[in-house]
Amino acid sequence: MIQPTELVLSPGYNKYNPTEFEMSPGAHMRRTFRERTFSKLEAGSVRGSIFALCSSAIGAGVLSLPYVLKLNGWILGLTFIGIGAFAGDWSNNLLAKRAVEYQIPNYSGLCKRAGGPKLAMFLNVCILVYIFGVLISY
Numbered sequence: 001m002i003q004p005t006e007l008v009l010s011p012g013y014n015k016y017n018p019t020e021f022e023m024s025p026g027a028h029m030r031r032t033f034r035e036r037t038f039s040k041l042e043a044g045s046v047r048g049s050i051f052a053l054c055s056s057a058i059g060a061g062v063l064s065l066p067y068v069l070k071l072n073g074w075i076l077g078l079t080f081i082g083i084g085a086f087a088g089d090w091s092n093n094l095l096a097k098r099a100v101e102y103q104i105p106n107y108s109g110l111c112k113r114a115g116g117p118k119l120a121m122f123l124n125v126c127i128l129v130y131i132f133g134v135l136i137s138y
Contacts, residue, residue: 068081098110098114107123108124111123
C-alpha cells in the first residue's frame, strides 16, 4: 500500500495507481459493483429496505401501466398517461399556489379553507380509512 508521504516524495508521484491508495477506512473491505448489485437481499439490509420502500411507493401504479397499454394500444395509452401527468401537475401547482397565497401550511387547512369544516372532517376520515387499510395489508 502506498503511504501519502511516498506520493509526494517519490519522483514518479503523478504516476500512482489510485486503487492502491485507500481513501476511506473501510476501502479494503469493499465489495465489487456486481457483488453489491446482484447479491442476495438480506433481511434488514439497506438495499433490501430501499427496494421495499420503492416497491411500496410505486407498486400498483407502475405495475398497471403495461396492462393499460395492452387494453388501449400505444397511442391511446400514452395519451391517457400524458393527460394524467398534466392533470396531476396542474392540480399540484394549483394547491401549492393557494397554500402560499393564503399562508396555509398543510393540506388539511387548505381543505378547511376551500370547503369548510365538513370537508376537513371528510379528509380526516379518508386518511384514517387509508391508514387502516395499509395496516391490514401489511
